[in-house]
Amino acid sequence: MWRKIKWGLGLLVVTLVAAFLHYTLPQRDVVRITNTYNRLTTVGTENSWAYASPDSGTAESVQTRDIRFIEAIRPNNRVIVYRNEDTGWVWPPYFKYDSSNLQAEASNARSTSAAPEWVVVTHYGWRVPLISIYPNAVKVTPVSGPDVSLIPWLNMVILLALGLFLVMLWRMLAQFHERTIDPALDRIGDTIDEVDARADGLWARFSGWLNSWKGKPRR
Amino acid sequence: MIGAFRFAIFGLILLIIFYFLVSIYSRSVQRETLEKRFDAGGVEGDRDAYIAQGMAVYEKSLRKRLIWLVFVIPMVFVGVTVYLVNYQ
Numbered sequence: 001m002w003r004k005i006k007w008g009l010g011l012l013v014v015t016l017v018a019a020f021l022h023y024t025l026p027q028r029d030v031v032r033i034t035n036t037y038n039r040l041t042t043v044g045t046e047n048s049w050a051y052a053s054p055d056s057g058t059a060e061s062v063q064t065r066d067i068r069f070i071e072a073i074r075p076n077n078r079v080i081v082y083r084n085e086d087t088g089w090v091w092p093p094y095f096k097y098d099s100s101n102l103q104a105e106a107s108n109a110r111s112t113s114a115a116p117e118w119v120v121v122t123h124y125g126w127r128v129p130l131i132s133i134y135p136n137a138v139k140v141t142p143v144s145g146p147d148v149s150l151i152p153w154l155n156m157v158i159l160l161a162l163g164l165f166l167v168m169l170w171r172m173l174a175q176f177h178e179r180t181i182d183p184a185l186d187r188i189g190d191t192i193d194e195v196d197a198r199a200d201g202l203w204a205r206f207s208g209w210l211n212s213w214k215g216k217p218r219r
Numbered sequence: 220m221i222g223a224f225r226f227a228i229f230g231l232i233l234l235i236i237f238y239f240l241v242s243i244y245s246r247s248v249q250r251e252t253l254e255k256r257f258d259a260g261g262v263e264g265d266r267d268a269y270i271a272q273g274m275a276v277y278e279k280s281l282r283k284r285l286i287w288l289v290f291v292i293p294m295v296f297v298g299v300t301v302y303l304v305n306y307q
Contacts, residue, residue, distance in 0.1 A: 089225065095301045095304060172240065175251075179247050179251065
C-alpha cells in the first residue's frame with residue numbers, strides 16, 4: 001500500500017518536472033507562415049500563467065491586451081498559431097524584448113501554398129485550444145525546404161548542465177551532512193553518554209551511602 | 220528596463236550566495252582529502268600543521284580560482300541568450 005503511494009508520488013513528480021521542462025525548453029517547428037496580425041485578447045485566470053507577465057514590455061494590461069499572433073501551417077497541412085510576446089526578465093529565461101522586430105520578420109516571411117517559403121520557428125510553450133494558450137515564438141529563420149532535419153543540440157546541453165547542477169547540489173549536501181551534521185550529532189551523543197556515566201557514578205555512590213546505614217549482619 | 224535591473228540585482232545576490240556555498244564545499248573537500256592523506260600514514264610531523272599548510276596551498280590554487288566560474292557561466296549564458304534572441 002505505502003509502496004504504491006510512494007511510487008505514485010514519485011511518478012507524479014517526474015511527470016510534473018518533465019511537463020515543466022517540455023513547456024519551458026525551446027522547440028523548433030518547420031512551418032510556412034500564412035498570416036501575422038494583432039488581436040485584442042482577454043487573459044483569464046485559467047490561462048494567465050501561459051501569457052507574458054504584466055510587467056514585461058508588450059503586456060500593457062493584466063486582463064485585456066493587444067497580442068501579436070503568427071499563423072502558420074506545417075508540412076502535414078495542420079495549422080499552428082503562435083503568440084509573439086516579450087518574456088520579461090525572470091521566467092521563462094529567454095529575455096526576449098524584440099517582439100516588434102520578430103513580427104516584422106514573420107510578416108516578411110509570409111508565403112502562399114503556390115510559392116511556399118519555409119521557415120523554422122523557435123518557440124516555447126504549448127498550443128491548447130481548450131484554455132486558449134499559444135506557444136510564444138522566439139525566432140524565425142528561413143530554411144531551404146520542409147524536409148530539413150533539426151537536432152536539438154541546445155536542449156541536450158541545457159539538460160546536461162541541469163543534471164550536472166543537480167549532482168553538484170547533491171554532493172554539496174552529502175558533504176555538509178558528513179562533515180557538519182554527523183559530527184555534531186556524535187558530539188551530542190557523546191555528551192549524553194557522559195552525563196549518563198556521571199549519573200551512574202553518582203547513583204553508585206548514593207546507593208553505597210544508603211548501604212552504609214544498614215546494620216551489619218548479626219552473627 | 221526596470222525588470223532588467225531587478226533581474227540583475229536579484230541574480231547577483233543569488234550568485235553571491237551560491238559562490239559562498241561552493242567555496243565552503245570545496246574547502247571542506249580539500250580538508251577531508253588532507254586528513255585522509257595524513258591518516259593513511261607515511262607523513263612526517265604534526266597533523267594540524269600538515270593540514271594547515273595544505274589549506275594554505277589550496278587558498279592559492281587554480282581550483283579555488285575556478286569557483287569564480289559560478290559568476291562567469293550564468294552571466295555568459297544570459298548575455299548569449301539576450302544576443303541570440305534579440306540581435307541576430
